[in-house]
Amino acid sequence: MVDSGAFPTPRKPDELAGQLKEMKPSVIAVAFAGFAHQGKIAFSPNLPEYQGFPLAEFLSRETSARVVLDNDANLFTLGEAKRGAARGARTVLGLTLGTGIGGGLVIDGKVYRGAGFALEPGHMIVDPNGPPCGCGNRGCLESLLGEEAFCARFGYASAKEAFEAGDEKAWDFYGYWLGLGIANLLNILDPDAVVLGGGIAGATELFEKPMIAAIAGGTVKWKRRKTRLARSELGDKAALWGGYLLAENPGD
Numbered sequence: 001m002v003d004s005g006a007f008p009t010p011r012k013p014d015e016l017a018g019q020l021k022e023m024k025p026s027v028i029a030v031a032f033a034g035f036a037h038q039g040k041i042a043f044s045p046n047l048p049e050y051q052g053f054p055l056a057e058f059l060s061r062e063t064s065a066r067v068v069l070d071n072d073a074n075l076f077t078l079g080e081a082k083r084g085a086a087r088g089a090r091t092v093l094g095l096t097l098g099t100g101i102g103g104g105l106v107i108d109g110k111v112y113r114g115a116g117f118a119l120e121p122g123h124m125i126v127d128p129n130g131p132p133c134g135c136g137n138r139g140c141l142e143s144l145l146g147e148e149a150f151c152a153r154f155g156y157a158s159a160k161e162a163f164e165a166g167d168e169k170a171w172d173f174y175g176y177w178l179g180l181g182i183a184n185l186l187n188i189l190d191p192d193a194v195v196l197g198g199g200i201a202g203a204t205e206l207f208e209k210p211m212i213a214a215i216a217g218g219t220v221k222w223k224r225r226k227t228r229l230a231r232s233e234l235g236d237k238a239a240l241w242g243g244y245l246l247a248e249n250p251g252d
């Protein structure tokens, strides 16, 4: 990897193709924040123009590049498992904390996708009477901890503002619900390592204590082994690394 650049995700696929064409890439890896499978975007709550769109085939036709497409949290987890904070761990659960709550699971170096869309911990229902979620259900982890919902609940305009305020009540809330979600995931998946990434993971000191307490309180009691809990080492390059690794080895 010699260079990396950034531009906001264009609202429409043909604008994206236009931007990419100028870069003349030979391989394109798309880390998509939504439900993506077999080159297609199945559900895209934040970028409606992409909904149901065969993005990989389209970009490949428009740019003549080879295209791999996956969910951004899957690629984040693959990057951290192979090149980042969870190197050497056999089963790795990655969680991305930001606009939404994304997740990925890597087993023996390969992303676990189930029948296509596995690991959407943001849509784990933790409070059946909770607020409505973008997916159509109620009380999903993301309906409590997605950046917009979390900030609105405590009267902040952005997560940055909530960091700066260091509001203990708000971050206790965040840590409690996140820890509860992680405890459920540990009981189901028992990974060797959990890696936290995404913008809000930058505030881990603020919610670490209530999160650890909720994990300890929610994991089954006979389980003595401590799961390794780490923060992303690759930061916003983790999904880029994951995309690179997937393009190199499409079977992952």
Ligand SMILES: [Zn+2]
Residues within 6 Å of the ligand: 122, 123, 124, 133, 134, 135, 136, 137, 140, 142, 143
């Ligand atoms: Zn949901």
